[in-house]
Amino acid sequence: MTERKSRKDAARNREAVLAAADALFARCESPAEVTMADVASAAGVGKGTLFRAFGDRAGLLRALYEARLEPIRQAVEAGPPPLGPATPPQDRVPALLDAVLCFKLDNRRLALALEESGSGSPYQAEHYEQWHGLLQAMLEQIPGLTDTDFTAHALLAATRADLVEHLTGGERVPRERMRAQLANFATRVLGLGPLQA
Amino acid sequence: MTERKSRKDAARNREAVLAAADALFARCESPAEVTMADVASAAGVGKGTLFRAFGDRAGLLRALYEARLEPIRQAVEAGPPPLGPATPPQDRVPALLDAVLCFKLDNRRLALALEESGSGSPYQAEHYEQWHGLLQAMLEQIPGLTDTDFTAHALLAATRADLVEHLTGGERVPRERMRAQLANFATRVLGLGPLQA
DNA sequence: TGACGATACGGACCAAGGGTCCGGTTCGCA
DNA sequence: TGCGAACCGGACCCTTGGTCCGTATCGTCA
Numbered sequence: 001m002t003e004r005k006s007r008k009d010a011a012r013n014r015e016a017v018l019a020a021a022d023a024l025f026a027r028c029e030s031p032a033e034v035t036m037a038d039v040a041s042a043a044g045v046g047k048g049t050l051f052r053a054f055g056d057r058a059g060l061l062r063a064l065y066e067a068r069l070e071p072i073r074q075a076v077e078a079g080p081p082p083l084g085p086a087t088p089p090q091d092r093v094p095a096l097l098d099a100v101l102c103f104k105l106d107n108r109r110l111a112l113a114l115e116e117s118g119s120g121s122p123y124q125a126e127h128y129e130q131w132h133g134l135l136q137a138m139l140e141q142i143p144g145l146t147d148t149d150f151t152a153h154a155l156l157a158a159t160r161a162d163l164v165e166h167l168t169g170g171e172r173v174p175r176e177r178m179r180a181q182l183a184n185f186a187t188r189v190l191g192l193g194p195l196q197a
Numbered sequence: 198m199t200e201r202k203s204r205k206d207a208a209r210n211r212e213a214v215l216a217a218a219d220a221l222f223a224r225c226e227s228p229a230e231v232t233m234a235d236v237a238s239a240a241g242v243g244k245g246t247l248f249r250a251f252g253d254r255a256g257l258l259r260a261l262y263e264a265r266l267e268p269i270r271q272a273v274e275a276g277p278p279p280l281g282p283a284t285p286p287q288d289r290v291p292a293l294l295d296a297v298l299c300f301k302l303d304n305r306r307l308a309l310a311l312e313e314s315g316s317g318s319p320y321q322a323e324h325y326e327q328w329h330g331l332l333q334a335m336l337e338q339i340p341g342l343t344d345t346d347f348t349a350h351a352l353l354a355a356t357r358a359d360l361v362e363h364l365t366g367g368e369r370v371p372r373e374r375m376r377a378q379l380a381n382f383a384t385r386v387l388g389l390g391p392l393q394a
Numbered sequence: 395t396g397a398c399g400a401t402a403c404g405g406a407c408c409a410a411g412g413g414t415c416c417g418g419t420t421c422g423c424a
Numbered sequence: 425t426g427c428g429a430a431c432c433g434g435a436c437c438c439t440t441g442g443t444c445c446g447t448a449t450c451g452t453c454a
Contacts, residue, residue, distance in 0.1 A: 007421060007430060030317075035411060046433025051413060116313065120227075123363035150378040153364070157354035166320035167350070181347035189385055204450060207402060232440060243404025248442060 014053050016043040021064055022110075031113030036060075061114040062125070068107055069127060072099055076134070089138040094186045096135060097155060101182050104164045105175055111161035122160075132156060144191055155189060158182060211250050214240040218261055219307075228310030233257075258311045259322070265304055266324060269296055273331070286335040291383045293332060294352060298379050301361045302372055308358035319357075329353060341388060352386060355379060 020043035024034045036057055040050045054060040081087040082095035104111050115122040122128055132152050139148040157163075159182070167173045173181075217240035221231045233254055237247045251257040278284040279292035301308050312319040319325055329349050336345040354360075356379070364370045370378075 009420070010431065013432085036413080037411075040433085047412090047435095048414080048416095048433050049431075050433095052431080057412070116318075121313075121359040121363055123359060123367065147378045147381055149368070150364075150370075150375070151382060153360055154351075154355040154379075154382050157357055157360055158351040160354055160357070162318040162320060163350055163354055166318055167347075170320065171346070173347075178347070181344040182351075184344055185348060185351050185386070188388055189382070191385055204401060206449070210403085233442080234440075237404085244441090245404050245443080245445095246402075247404095249402075254441070 010053070013043070013045050013049055017045060017050055017053060017060070018064060018067065019043070021060060025064075025109045025113055028109070031109055031117060034113075057117065058114075061110070061117065064110055065107075065114050066127065068110065069103070072103055073130075075099070089141045090190060093135065093138050093142075093155075093190060094183050096131075096138070097159060097182055097186050098179055100131065100156070100159045101164070101179060104159055104161050105168065105178075108161065108165050108168070112165055115161045128156075142190060151189065155186060158185060207250070210240070210242050210246055214242060214247055214250060214257070215261060215264065216240070218257060222261075222306045222310055225306065228306055228314060231310075254314065255311075258307070258314065261307055262304075262311050263324070265307065266300070269300055270327075272296070286338045287387060290332065290335050290339075290352075290387060291380050293328075293335070294356060294379055294383050295376055297328065297353070297356045298361070298376060301356055301358050302365065302375075305358065305362050305365070309362055312358045325353075339387060348386065352383060355382060 017039060021034075021039045024039060024042055025031055028034050036050060037047060039060070040047045043050070050060070054063055075083045076085075076096065076099070078084065082091050083099055087095065114125070135155065136148045136152040139145050139151055145151065164178075167178055168175070214236060218231075218236045221236060221239055222228055225231050233247060234244060236257070237244045240247070247257070251260055272280045273282075273293065273296070275281060279288050280296055284292065311322070332352065333345045333349040336342050336348055342348065361375075364375055365372070
Protein backbone atom coordinates (compact mmCIF):
# COMPACT_ATOMS: atom_id res chain seq x y z
CA MET A 1 0.00 0.00 0.00
CA THR A 2 1.30 3.39 -0.91
CA GLU A 3 -1.05 5.14 1.44
CA ARG A 4 0.87 6.88 4.15
CA LYS A 5 -0.71 6.47 7.52
CA SER A 6 -2.61 9.55 8.54
CA ARG A 7 -3.29 10.76 11.99
CA LYS A 8 -6.35 9.18 13.41
CA ASP A 9 -8.09 12.48 14.13
CA ALA A 10 -7.70 13.31 10.47
CA ALA A 11 -9.16 9.98 9.44
CA ARG A 12 -12.00 10.34 11.91
CA ASN A 13 -12.82 13.80 10.66
CA ARG A 14 -12.75 12.62 7.07
CA GLU A 15 -15.31 9.98 7.88
CA ALA A 16 -17.43 12.44 9.81
CA VAL A 17 -17.46 14.79 6.86
CA LEU A 18 -18.42 12.04 4.44
CA ALA A 19 -21.26 10.90 6.67
CA ALA A 20 -22.54 14.41 7.22
CA ALA A 21 -22.40 15.29 3.55
CA ASP A 22 -24.16 12.08 2.67
CA ALA A 23 -26.98 12.86 5.07
CA LEU A 24 -27.28 16.47 3.95
CA PHE A 25 -27.45 15.69 0.25
CA ALA A 26 -29.98 12.96 0.87
CA ARG A 27 -32.14 15.27 2.95
CA CYS A 28 -32.13 18.38 0.78
CA GLU A 29 -34.25 19.06 -2.23
CA SER A 30 -31.64 20.50 -4.54
CA PRO A 31 -27.94 19.80 -4.16
CA ALA A 32 -27.19 23.46 -4.70
CA GLU A 33 -28.68 24.35 -1.37
CA VAL A 34 -26.09 22.37 0.55
CA THR A 35 -23.17 24.67 1.17
CA MET A 36 -19.70 23.66 2.19
CA ALA A 37 -20.20 25.56 5.42
CA ASP A 38 -23.28 23.47 6.10
CA VAL A 39 -21.35 20.28 5.62
CA ALA A 40 -18.56 21.48 7.84
CA SER A 41 -20.83 22.50 10.67
CA ALA A 42 -22.94 19.34 10.37
CA ALA A 43 -19.77 17.32 10.67
CA GLY A 44 -18.65 19.37 13.67
CA VAL A 45 -15.58 20.50 11.82
CA GLY A 46 -14.10 23.72 10.50
CA LYS A 47 -14.13 24.67 6.86
CA GLY A 48 -10.37 24.48 6.72
CA THR A 49 -10.43 20.82 7.69
CA LEU A 50 -13.02 20.08 5.08
CA PHE A 51 -11.13 21.73 2.27
CA ARG A 52 -7.80 20.23 3.29
CA ALA A 53 -9.31 16.76 3.23
CA PHE A 54 -11.06 17.03 -0.11
CA GLY A 55 -9.50 19.89 -2.01
CA ASP A 56 -12.70 21.51 -3.14
CA ARG A 57 -16.39 20.93 -3.48
CA ALA A 58 -15.99 18.71 -6.51
CA GLY A 59 -13.48 16.62 -4.61
CA LEU A 60 -15.92 16.01 -1.81
CA LEU A 61 -18.63 15.01 -4.26
CA ARG A 62 -16.26 12.70 -6.07
CA ALA A 63 -15.17 11.02 -2.86
CA LEU A 64 -18.77 10.41 -1.85
CA TYR A 65 -19.67 9.16 -5.28
CA GLU A 66 -16.75 6.80 -5.54
CA ALA A 67 -17.49 5.32 -2.15
CA ARG A 68 -21.07 4.60 -3.16
CA LEU A 69 -19.99 3.27 -6.50
CA GLU A 70 -17.50 0.77 -5.18
CA PRO A 71 -19.90 -2.18 -4.69
CA ILE A 72 -21.21 -1.91 -8.21
CA ARG A 73 -17.75 -1.67 -9.65
CA GLN A 74 -16.82 -4.82 -7.78
CA ALA A 75 -19.90 -6.63 -9.01
CA VAL A 76 -19.07 -5.67 -12.56
CA GLU A 77 -15.40 -6.51 -12.46
CA ALA A 78 -15.64 -9.83 -10.72
CA GLY A 79 -19.14 -10.75 -9.76
CA PRO A 80 -21.77 -13.30 -10.64
CA PRO A 81 -23.83 -13.04 -13.82
CA PRO A 82 -25.45 -11.14 -15.31
CA LEU A 83 -23.14 -8.29 -14.25
CA GLY A 84 -19.92 -10.22 -14.02
CA PRO A 85 -17.44 -10.70 -16.83
CA ALA A 86 -18.56 -14.24 -17.60
CA THR A 87 -21.80 -13.02 -19.16
CA PRO A 88 -22.14 -12.78 -22.94
CA PRO A 89 -22.32 -9.16 -24.13
CA GLN A 90 -25.90 -9.36 -25.34
CA ASP A 91 -27.02 -9.91 -21.77
CA ARG A 92 -24.32 -7.99 -20.01
CA VAL A 93 -24.95 -4.67 -21.72
CA PRO A 94 -28.54 -4.39 -20.48
CA ALA A 95 -27.44 -5.60 -17.08
CA LEU A 96 -24.79 -2.92 -16.87
CA LEU A 97 -27.18 -0.21 -17.95
CA ASP A 98 -29.71 -1.43 -15.45
CA ALA A 99 -27.13 -1.34 -12.69
CA VAL A 100 -26.16 2.20 -13.61
CA LEU A 101 -29.79 3.25 -13.71
CA CYS A 102 -30.53 1.71 -10.34
CA PHE A 103 -27.49 3.43 -8.93
CA LYS A 104 -28.70 6.77 -10.20
CA LEU A 105 -32.16 6.06 -8.81
CA ASP A 106 -30.75 5.21 -5.41
CA ASN A 107 -28.40 8.17 -5.37
CA ARG A 108 -30.38 10.79 -7.26
CA ARG A 109 -29.29 13.80 -5.31
CA LEU A 110 -25.68 12.85 -5.15
CA ALA A 111 -25.39 12.01 -8.82
CA LEU A 112 -27.19 15.21 -9.64
CA ALA A 113 -24.85 17.23 -7.49
CA LEU A 114 -21.82 15.69 -9.09
CA GLU A 115 -23.01 16.06 -12.66
CA GLU A 116 -24.15 19.61 -12.39
CA SER A 117 -21.88 21.20 -9.87
CA GLY A 118 -18.90 19.02 -10.62
CA SER A 119 -16.31 21.19 -12.25
CA GLY A 120 -16.81 20.90 -15.95
CA SER A 121 -18.73 18.28 -17.82
CA PRO A 122 -19.42 14.86 -16.34
CA TYR A 123 -17.58 13.45 -19.33
CA GLN A 124 -14.26 14.37 -17.81
CA ALA A 125 -14.94 12.32 -14.70
CA GLU A 126 -12.84 9.24 -14.27
CA HIS A 127 -15.70 6.92 -13.50
CA TYR A 128 -17.51 7.96 -16.67
CA GLU A 129 -14.48 7.02 -18.70
CA GLN A 130 -14.50 3.63 -17.05
CA TRP A 131 -18.15 2.90 -17.67
CA HIS A 132 -17.87 4.10 -21.21
CA GLY A 133 -14.77 2.07 -21.92
CA LEU A 134 -16.26 -1.07 -20.50
CA LEU A 135 -19.53 -0.62 -22.32
CA GLN A 136 -17.78 0.07 -25.57
CA ALA A 137 -15.66 -3.05 -25.21
CA MET A 138 -18.81 -5.05 -24.71
CA LEU A 139 -20.52 -3.51 -27.69
CA GLU A 140 -17.48 -4.27 -29.79
CA GLN A 141 -18.10 -7.95 -29.29
CA ILE A 142 -21.62 -7.81 -30.58
CA PRO A 143 -21.76 -8.62 -34.28
CA GLY A 144 -23.45 -6.14 -36.57
CA LEU A 145 -22.77 -3.12 -34.40
CA THR A 146 -20.85 -0.13 -35.64
CA ASP A 147 -19.98 3.19 -34.01
CA THR A 148 -19.49 1.55 -30.66
CA ASP A 149 -17.90 4.65 -29.21
CA PHE A 150 -20.86 6.84 -29.98
CA THR A 151 -23.36 4.13 -29.15
CA ALA A 152 -21.86 3.68 -25.70
CA HIS A 153 -22.15 7.42 -25.09
CA ALA A 154 -25.72 7.48 -26.30
CA LEU A 155 -26.77 4.57 -24.14
CA LEU A 156 -25.18 6.06 -21.07
CA ALA A 157 -26.81 9.38 -21.86
CA ALA A 158 -30.15 7.71 -21.29
CA THR A 159 -29.15 7.25 -17.66
CA ARG A 160 -28.11 10.84 -16.99
CA ALA A 161 -28.91 11.89 -13.48
CA ASP A 162 -31.02 14.87 -14.40
CA LEU A 163 -33.07 12.84 -16.84
CA VAL A 164 -33.67 10.22 -14.18
CA GLU A 165 -34.58 12.94 -11.75
CA HIS A 166 -36.97 14.48 -14.25
CA LEU A 167 -38.66 11.16 -14.94
CA THR A 168 -39.08 10.13 -11.34
CA GLY A 169 -39.69 13.54 -9.84
CA GLY A 170 -41.59 15.29 -12.60
CA GLU A 171 -43.28 12.59 -14.58
CA ARG A 172 -43.72 10.18 -11.68
CA VAL A 173 -42.49 7.21 -13.65
CA PRO A 174 -42.16 4.28 -11.25
CA ARG A 175 -38.83 2.64 -10.79
CA GLU A 176 -39.68 -0.70 -12.35
CA ARG A 177 -41.28 0.88 -15.37
CA MET A 178 -38.24 2.96 -16.00
CA ARG A 179 -35.97 -0.04 -15.75
CA ALA A 180 -38.15 -1.89 -18.23
CA GLN A 181 -38.11 1.04 -20.63
CA LEU A 182 -34.37 1.34 -20.51
CA ALA A 183 -33.98 -2.40 -21.03
CA ASN A 184 -36.34 -2.25 -23.97
CA PHE A 185 -34.43 0.67 -25.42
CA ALA A 186 -31.11 -1.12 -25.02
CA THR A 187 -32.49 -4.23 -26.63
CA ARG A 188 -33.66 -2.25 -29.60
CA VAL A 189 -30.29 -0.57 -29.98
CA LEU A 190 -28.50 -3.89 -29.84
CA GLY A 191 -30.68 -4.95 -32.71
CA LEU A 192 -31.54 -8.31 -31.24
CA GLY A 193 -34.48 -9.83 -33.02
CA PRO A 194 -38.01 -8.45 -32.96
CA LEU A 195 -38.78 -6.71 -29.72
CA GLN A 196 -41.85 -7.67 -27.83
CA ALA A 197 -44.02 -5.45 -25.73
CA MET B 198 -49.92 42.38 -30.59
CA THR B 199 -49.85 42.25 -26.87
CA GLU B 200 -46.40 43.76 -26.77
CA ARG B 201 -46.50 47.17 -25.24
CA LYS B 202 -44.33 49.65 -27.05
CA SER B 203 -41.05 50.15 -25.27
CA ARG B 204 -38.82 53.12 -25.36
CA LYS B 205 -36.38 52.96 -28.19
CA ASP B 206 -33.34 53.31 -25.98
CA ALA B 207 -34.55 50.25 -24.11
CA ALA B 208 -34.95 48.30 -27.33
CA ARG B 209 -31.57 49.42 -28.55
CA ASN B 210 -29.88 48.41 -25.33
CA ARG B 211 -31.61 45.05 -25.39
CA GLU B 212 -30.19 44.36 -28.82
CA ALA B 213 -26.76 45.59 -27.78
CA VAL B 214 -26.77 43.23 -24.83
CA LEU B 215 -27.84 40.28 -26.94
CA ALA B 216 -25.15 40.98 -29.50
CA ALA B 217 -22.46 41.43 -26.87
CA ALA B 218 -23.44 38.29 -25.00
CA ASP B 219 -23.50 36.35 -28.22
CA ALA B 220 -20.00 37.46 -29.07
CA LEU B 221 -18.66 36.81 -25.58
CA PHE B 222 -20.03 33.31 -25.31
CA ALA B 223 -18.74 32.46 -28.75
CA ARG B 224 -15.30 33.79 -27.92
CA CYS B 225 -14.78 32.27 -24.50
CA GLU B 226 -13.64 28.77 -23.70
CA SER B 227 -16.06 27.95 -20.93
CA PRO B 228 -19.39 29.71 -20.50
CA ALA B 229 -18.75 30.01 -16.78
CA GLU B 230 -16.05 32.56 -17.37
CA VAL B 231 -18.44 35.06 -18.89
CA THR B 232 -19.84 37.12 -16.05
CA MET B 233 -22.85 39.35 -16.14
CA ALA B 234 -20.60 42.31 -15.51
CA ASP B 235 -18.58 41.34 -18.57
CA VAL B 236 -21.67 41.27 -20.71
CA ALA B 237 -22.85 44.59 -19.38
CA SER B 238 -19.58 46.36 -19.97
CA ALA B 239 -19.13 44.78 -23.39
CA ALA B 240 -22.54 46.08 -24.32
CA GLY B 241 -21.70 49.52 -22.96
CA VAL B 242 -24.49 49.27 -20.45
CA GLY B 243 -24.93 49.15 -16.70
CA LYS B 244 -25.69 45.98 -14.81
CA GLY B 245 -29.06 47.36 -13.77
CA THR B 246 -30.12 47.69 -17.39
CA LEU B 247 -29.05 44.17 -18.13
CA PHE B 248 -30.94 42.65 -15.24
CA ARG B 249 -34.06 44.72 -15.84
CA ALA B 250 -34.18 43.58 -19.44
CA PHE B 251 -33.65 39.88 -18.80
CA GLY B 252 -34.45 39.20 -15.17
CA ASP B 253 -31.46 37.09 -14.40
CA ARG B 254 -28.64 35.19 -15.99
CA ALA B 255 -30.85 32.31 -17.02
CA GLY B 256 -33.22 34.78 -18.66
CA LEU B 257 -30.46 36.21 -20.79
CA LEU B 258 -29.33 32.77 -21.84
CA ARG B 259 -32.89 31.77 -22.68
CA ALA B 260 -33.43 34.88 -24.77
CA LEU B 261 -30.27 34.24 -26.75
CA TYR B 262 -31.13 30.60 -27.20
CA GLU B 263 -34.66 31.23 -28.31
CA ALA B 264 -33.51 33.77 -30.86
CA ARG B 265 -31.08 31.31 -32.36
CA LEU B 266 -33.64 28.54 -32.28
CA GLU B 267 -36.34 30.39 -34.12
CA PRO B 268 -35.31 29.47 -37.68
CA ILE B 269 -35.22 25.78 -36.86
CA ARG B 270 -38.54 25.90 -35.14
CA GLN B 271 -39.99 27.53 -38.21
CA ALA B 272 -38.47 24.93 -40.48
CA VAL B 273 -39.94 22.18 -38.37
CA GLU B 274 -43.39 23.64 -37.98
CA ALA B 275 -43.96 24.63 -41.55
CA GLY B 276 -41.02 23.99 -43.76
CA PRO B 277 -40.06 21.77 -46.66
CA PRO B 278 -39.20 18.10 -46.20
CA PRO B 279 -37.52 16.38 -44.58
CA LEU B 280 -38.01 18.64 -41.56
CA GLY B 281 -41.48 19.86 -42.34
CA PRO B 282 -44.70 18.26 -41.21
CA ALA B 283 -45.39 16.61 -44.56
CA THR B 284 -42.62 14.07 -44.05
CA PRO B 285 -43.41 10.54 -42.86
CA PRO B 286 -42.21 9.91 -39.32
CA GLN B 287 -39.61 7.33 -40.30
CA ASP B 288 -37.73 10.03 -42.17
CA ARG B 289 -38.71 12.97 -40.06
CA VAL B 290 -37.39 11.65 -36.77
CA PRO B 291 -33.80 11.38 -38.00
CA ALA B 292 -34.15 14.73 -39.71
CA LEU B 293 -35.28 16.34 -36.49
CA LEU B 294 -32.48 14.79 -34.49
CA ASP B 295 -30.01 15.87 -37.11
CA ALA B 296 -31.32 19.41 -36.98
CA VAL B 297 -31.02 19.47 -33.22
CA LEU B 298 -27.51 18.07 -33.39
CA CYS B 299 -26.43 20.62 -35.96
CA PHE B 300 -27.90 23.34 -33.83
CA LYS B 301 -25.92 22.17 -30.83
CA LEU B 302 -22.81 21.95 -32.97
CA ASP B 303 -23.27 25.47 -34.26
CA ASN B 304 -24.07 26.86 -30.84
CA ARG B 305 -21.95 24.72 -28.57
CA ARG B 306 -21.02 27.33 -26.03
CA LEU B 307 -24.46 28.81 -25.79
CA ALA B 308 -26.23 25.48 -25.41
CA LEU B 309 -23.66 24.46 -22.87
CA ALA B 310 -24.16 27.63 -20.90
CA LEU B 311 -27.91 27.19 -20.87
CA GLU B 312 -27.89 23.54 -19.93
CA GLU B 313 -25.39 23.82 -17.15
CA SER B 314 -25.87 27.24 -15.71
CA GLY B 315 -29.54 27.47 -16.54
CA SER B 316 -31.49 27.35 -13.34
CA GLY B 317 -32.31 23.75 -12.68
CA SER B 318 -32.30 20.90 -15.10
CA PRO B 319 -32.61 21.46 -18.83
CA TYR B 320 -35.71 19.30 -18.69
CA GLN B 321 -37.70 22.13 -17.23
CA ALA B 322 -36.95 24.38 -20.17
CA GLU B 323 -39.86 25.18 -22.40
CA HIS B 324 -38.08 24.40 -25.63
CA TYR B 325 -37.13 20.97 -24.37
CA GLU B 326 -40.76 20.22 -23.69
CA GLN B 327 -41.57 21.23 -27.25
CA TRP B 328 -38.92 19.10 -28.89
CA HIS B 329 -39.80 16.17 -26.71
CA GLY B 330 -43.50 16.49 -27.36
CA LEU B 331 -43.03 16.74 -31.08
CA LEU B 332 -40.62 13.85 -31.20
CA GLN B 333 -42.89 11.70 -29.10
CA ALA B 334 -45.84 12.43 -31.36
CA MET B 335 -43.78 11.35 -34.32
CA LEU B 336 -42.63 8.16 -32.63
CA GLU B 337 -46.21 7.39 -31.76
CA GLN B 338 -46.98 7.08 -35.43
CA ILE B 339 -44.30 4.51 -36.07
CA PRO B 340 -45.69 0.98 -35.82
CA GLY B 341 -43.98 -1.41 -33.45
CA LEU B 342 -42.66 1.24 -31.11
CA THR B 343 -43.51 1.33 -27.43
CA ASP B 344 -42.41 3.62 -24.62
CA THR B 345 -42.44 6.61 -26.90
CA ASP B 346 -42.10 8.99 -23.99
CA PHE B 347 -38.91 7.42 -22.72
CA THR B 348 -37.59 6.79 -26.20
CA ALA B 349 -37.97 10.44 -27.10
CA HIS B 350 -36.05 11.41 -23.98
CA ALA B 351 -33.33 8.89 -24.71
CA LEU B 352 -32.91 10.02 -28.30
CA LEU B 353 -32.69 13.65 -27.30
CA ALA B 354 -30.21 12.73 -24.59
CA ALA B 355 -27.84 11.69 -27.34
CA THR B 356 -27.72 15.32 -28.46
CA ARG B 357 -26.96 16.84 -25.06
CA ALA B 358 -24.73 19.84 -25.35
CA ASP B 359 -22.02 18.58 -23.05
CA LEU B 360 -21.85 15.27 -24.87
CA VAL B 361 -21.56 17.06 -28.18
CA GLU B 362 -18.90 19.29 -26.70
CA HIS B 363 -17.01 16.29 -25.37
CA LEU B 364 -17.12 14.51 -28.70
CA THR B 365 -16.04 17.47 -30.78
CA GLY B 366 -13.64 19.05 -28.33
CA GLY B 367 -12.22 16.04 -26.54
CA GLU B 368 -12.46 13.18 -28.97
CA ARG B 369 -12.13 15.31 -32.11
CA VAL B 370 -15.00 13.61 -33.86
CA PRO B 371 -15.69 15.50 -37.08
CA ARG B 372 -19.07 17.00 -37.64
CA GLU B 373 -20.16 14.80 -40.49
CA ARG B 374 -19.10 11.65 -38.72
CA MET B 375 -21.08 12.59 -35.69
CA ARG B 376 -24.16 13.28 -37.76
CA ALA B 377 -23.81 9.92 -39.44
CA GLN B 378 -23.45 8.17 -36.10
CA LEU B 379 -26.51 9.81 -34.67
CA ALA B 380 -28.49 8.97 -37.79
CA ASN B 381 -27.35 5.39 -37.56
CA PHE B 382 -28.29 5.25 -33.91
CA ALA B 383 -31.72 6.68 -34.59
CA THR B 384 -32.30 4.23 -37.39
CA ARG B 385 -31.43 1.36 -35.13
CA VAL B 386 -33.78 2.61 -32.45
CA LEU B 387 -36.59 2.97 -34.92
CA GLY B 388 -36.04 -0.65 -35.80
CA LEU B 389 -36.15 -0.12 -39.53
CA GLY B 390 -34.75 -3.07 -41.37
CA PRO B 391 -31.16 -4.25 -41.23
CA LEU B 392 -28.76 -1.40 -40.79
CA GLN B 393 -25.92 -1.00 -43.18
CA ALA B 394 -22.49 0.36 -42.47
C1' DT C 395 -41.50 74.40 -28.59
C1' DG C 396 -41.47 73.94 -23.59
C1' DA C 397 -42.63 71.40 -19.71
C1' DC C 398 -43.81 67.42 -17.15
C1' DG C 399 -44.74 62.58 -15.84
C1' DA C 400 -43.18 58.11 -16.81
C1' DT C 401 -39.66 55.13 -17.96
C1' DA C 402 -34.99 53.64 -18.31
C1' DC C 403 -30.11 54.17 -17.06
C1' DG C 404 -26.02 52.73 -14.49
C1' DG C 405 -22.81 52.06 -11.12
C1' DA C 406 -22.46 51.84 -6.10
C1' DC C 407 -23.96 48.52 -3.03
C1' DC C 408 -25.38 43.96 -0.85
C1' DA C 409 -25.35 38.96 0.33
C1' DA C 410 -23.78 34.40 -0.26
C1' DG C 411 -20.75 31.01 -0.98
C1' DG C 412 -16.33 28.85 -2.41
C1' DG C 413 -11.78 28.82 -0.99
C1' DT C 414 -7.47 30.48 1.93
C1' DC C 415 -4.60 31.49 6.08
C1' DC C 416 -2.41 31.19 10.25
C1' DG C 417 -2.22 31.05 15.40
C1' DG C 418 -3.22 27.49 18.51
C1' DT C 419 -3.82 22.57 19.57
C1' DT C 420 -3.16 17.64 19.33
C1' DC C 421 -0.79 13.68 17.93
C1' DG C 422 2.72 10.25 17.86
C1' DC C 423 7.22 8.93 18.21
C1' DA C 424 11.60 8.70 20.67
C1' DT D 425 8.15 13.62 28.92
C1' DG D 426 9.58 16.52 25.24
C1' DC D 427 9.47 18.01 20.62
C1' DG D 428 8.46 18.59 15.74
C1' DA D 429 5.10 17.74 12.56
C1' DA D 430 0.50 17.45 11.28
C1' DC D 431 -3.91 19.04 11.92
C1' DC D 432 -7.74 22.04 13.59
C1' DG D 433 -11.02 25.72 12.88
C1' DG D 434 -13.09 29.92 12.18
C1' DA D 435 -12.00 34.58 10.75
C1' DC D 436 -11.09 36.46 6.45
C1' DC D 437 -10.94 37.35 1.26
C1' DC D 438 -12.87 37.62 -3.27
C1' DT D 439 -15.73 36.81 -6.94
C1' DT D 440 -20.27 37.09 -8.74
C1' DG D 441 -25.20 37.21 -9.15
C1' DG D 442 -28.53 40.41 -8.07
C1' DT D 443 -30.71 45.05 -6.02
C1' DC D 444 -31.47 50.13 -5.38
C1' DC D 445 -32.15 54.76 -6.15
C1' DG D 446 -30.64 59.33 -7.70
C1' DT D 447 -30.17 61.03 -12.33
C1' DA D 448 -30.85 61.35 -17.34
C1' DT D 449 -33.77 60.51 -21.20
C1' DC D 450 -37.95 59.89 -23.67
C1' DG D 451 -42.38 60.98 -25.48
C1' DT D 452 -46.42 63.37 -25.20
C1' DC D 453 -49.52 67.07 -24.56
C1' DA D 454 -50.47 71.83 -24.47
